[in-house]
Amino acid sequence: MEKIGILTCLHSNDVCARVGCLSSFWRRKDFFAKYAENTILAAMLTCNGCKGDNPSEPEEDKGILEKLDRLVSEEVKTVHVGVCRLIEDKKECPRMTKICEMIESRGIQVIRGTHRE
Numbered sequence: 565m566e567k568i569g570i571l572t573c574l575h576s577n578d579v580c581a582r583v584g585c586l587s588s589f590w591r592r593k594d595f596f597a598k599y600a601e602n603t604i605l606a607a608m609l610t611c612n613g614c615k616g617d618n619p620s621e622p623e624e625d626k627g628i629l630e631k632l633d634r635l636v637s638e639e640v641k642t643v644h645v646g647v648c649r650l651i652e653d654k655k656e657c658p659r660m661t662k663i664c665e666m667i668e669s670r671g672i673q674v675i676r677g678t679h680r681e
């Protein structure tokens with residue numbers, strides 16, 4: 565039984581109910597196609613917001629550090645990152661990139677993608 569999580573942009577909360585990510589997971593399609601039926605979606609987390617709203621960089625943000633500790637203690641093996649990681653010109657938001665690096669440094673695999681973009 566494998567545990568996975570989904571990481572999304574805090575700002576996208578304003579307009580997104582996570583339906584695309586969740587339905588792809590329940591249907592085991594798109595980036596979730598490889599998972600067995602008994603895979604558990606064990607965690608949903610967001611970034612710590614844009615610099616203008618939250619000056620704390622992810623490495624020093626207590627909330628982010630606590631969330632990543634929780635992923636480790638829950639033995640989450642993989643975190644998928646939503647399309648909301650992409651900002652202008654379809655470039656990845658630098659805060660998202662940093663958080664992905666922090667997740668990987670804790671031994672958790674990061675996969676960029678949830679549903680088809």
Ligand code: SF4
Pocket residue numbers: 572573574575576611612613614615648649651657658659660
């Ligand atoms: S820092 Fe990036 S990922 Fe986070 S809310 Fe802002 S745009 Fe979204």
